[in-house]
Amino acid sequence: MEATQADKHIKRMTYIINAYNALINNQGIESVALELSSLAADTSIDVNTFLNTDIKTLKEIVKYCNNYIADPPSKKKSNTSEIRLSQWNKNFFHSLDQKGLFEVITAANAFNIEPLVDVTCLFVALKLKKMAPRENHQQYGITKEFTPEEEANARRDFENMILGL
Numbered sequence: 001m002e003a004t005q006a007d008k009h010i011k012r013m014t015y016i017i018n019a020y021n022a023l024i025n026n027q028g029i030e031s032v033a034l035e036l037s038s039l040a041a042d043t044s045i046d047v048n049t050f051l052n053t054d055i056k057t058l059k060e061i062v063k064y065c066n067n068y069i070a071d072p073p074s075k076k077k078s079n080t081s082e083i084r085l086s087q088w089n090k091n092f093f094h095s096l097d098q099k100g101l102f103e104v105i106t107a108a109n110a111f112n113i114e115p116l117v118d119v120t121c122l123f124v125a126l127k128l129k130k131m132a133p134r135e136n137h138q139q140y141g142i143t144k145e146f147t148p149e150e151e152a153n154a155r156r157d158f159e160n161m162i163l164g165l
Contacts, residue, residue, distance in 0.1 A: 009072075009114065010072060013113065015035050016065055016111060017065050018035040019032045020058050023051070033047045036050060045111050054103060057103040060096065061104060061113065067088055085122060089119050089123070104116070105120045
């Protein structure tokens with residue numbers, strides 16, 4: 001029987017959790033490297049990238065991984081590839097400040113934790129969609145103003161591309 005995508009994610013997350021535990025329990029770089037190299041060669045995580053990731057960010061990633069493993073997505077086949085934010089995900093992301101949120105996105109991408117990248121990007125997209133243009137400009141330091149036509153095109157493109165509306 002072939003492993004499902006969720007099973008593959010859980011396996012990857014388990015190695016990441018084990019590497020984190022080896023790191024915080026001072027088991028040495030060799031133990032961390034052993035856990036990370038246990039992943040298939042094409043999906044391995046660079047030890048230096050892992051070790052250079054802020055420990056607070058690693059802790060948040062491990063928190064997400066533990067939750068994903070404890071409560072994996074339904075194995076039912078769906079006709080859509082729609083991603084939804086669970087209440088746990090919403091609470092998790094709201095607990096992070098903006099810098100922490102983007103550090104989690106960056107690390108999740110570097111570690112190829114697809115479910116975390118997907119839901120984190122969705123959270124940011126939904127957050128941006130709820131904000132007025134002025135709020136987005138202030139929040140992200142955007143100084144260039146769009147013409148009304150450019151803004152309408154950008155909104156339409158954003159909705160079509162990111163949210164599938």
